[in-house]
Amino acid sequence: MPRIGIALLTFTLAVLLSACGAGLNAETRQIKQVTDGVEGAISTDQYEIKVRNLLVVETAEKAGVIVGTIVNTADTDDALLGLAVNAQVATITGTTTLAKNTPVIFEGESANAKAVIPFLEVVAGQNVTITLFFARAGELTLNAVVRDQRDDYAGISAQMQAVTTSNN
Numbered sequence: 001m002p003r004i005g006i007a008l009l010t011f012t013l014a015v016l017l018s019a020c021g022a023g024l025n026a027e028t029r030q031i032k033q034v035t036d037g038v039e040g041a042i043s044t045d046q047y048e049i050k051v052r053n054l055l056v057v058e059t060a061e062k063a064g065v066i067v068g069t070i071v072n073t074a075d076t077d078d079a080l081l082g083l084a085v086n087a088q089v090a091t092i093t094g095t096t097t098l099a100k101n102t103p104v105i106f107e108g109e110s111a112n113a114k115a116v117i118p119f120l121e122v123v124a125g126q127n128v129t130i131t132l133f134f135a136r137a138g139e140l141t142l143n144a145v146v147r148d149q150r151d152d153y154a155g156i157s158a159q160m161q162a163v164t165t166s167n168n
Contacts, residue, residue, distance in 0.1 A: 037068055038130075038144045047137035048074040049098065056085055056120065056128055056146045057107075063158035064120030064146070066090060067107045070132070072098035079135040080104060083115050086128050090115040093160055098134070107156055116158050124148035 037053030054068030064085055072078050078098040083090045094113035095104050104113045122128055124146050131141045147153050 036145055036147055038142045040140055040142045042134070042137045042140050044137070046074065046076060047078065047134075048072065049078060049134060049137050049140070051132065051140065051142065054130060054142060055144045056117075056122075056130070057153045057156045058120060058122070058124050058146050058148055059156070059158045060149065061158055062119060062121075064090075064117035064122075064128075065107065065156050065158055066115035066117075066130075067147075067153065067156065069106070070098060070104045072100055072102075075100060076136065078137050080113075081133040081135055083133070084131045085117045085120060086122065088117050088120065090117045091160065114160060116160060118158070120146075122146050 037055040038051075039053070040051045042049045050071045050073065052069045052071070054066070056064045057067055058064060066083065066085075070080060077100065080092065080096045080098060083092060092113060092115045094111070096113065098104060105111050106113050106115055120128075126146050127143050128146055129141060130144050131139055133139050149156060
């Protein structure tokens with residue numbers, strides 16, 4: 001009998017200490033998005049384009065500036081033909097070619113592209129529909145949030161400055 005008691009006690013402690021006893025609603029099972037931006041992908045046999053941390057920043061001039069990264073992980077190159085926010089076409093400068101594993105980065109220190117919607121008629125906190133148009137992979141539509149120009153986004157401007165680019 002003592003061996004059965006010890007075995008039962010050992011099993012109970014193992015379950016409780018390994019957090020298996022927390023059940024299906026354990027906090028570690030609740031996956032949370034760690035950024036404001038939305039993620040999406042086009043994934044087929046030939047194309048693998050990933051969009052990461054995509055959002056829009058509302059500027060003081062009521063323009064919208066795209067923030068985010070696009071990566072093509074397929075062997076076939078593609079190109080970003082255009083981008084629209086709530087059916088308003090953005091002006092894109094910089095890199096639009098999507099070579100394998102070479103990211104197109106909108107805003108930030110490593111930015112190689114810029115996309116601006118001159119008159120965005122939404123305010124921070126609202127959601128917008130962003131549609132990205134690719135030469136080969138087609139289009140991808142995502143629902144993203146609009147942020148204001150503070151905190152991490154304080155330095156973002158609608159001015160179309162020169163963007164470092166290695167391919168166009």
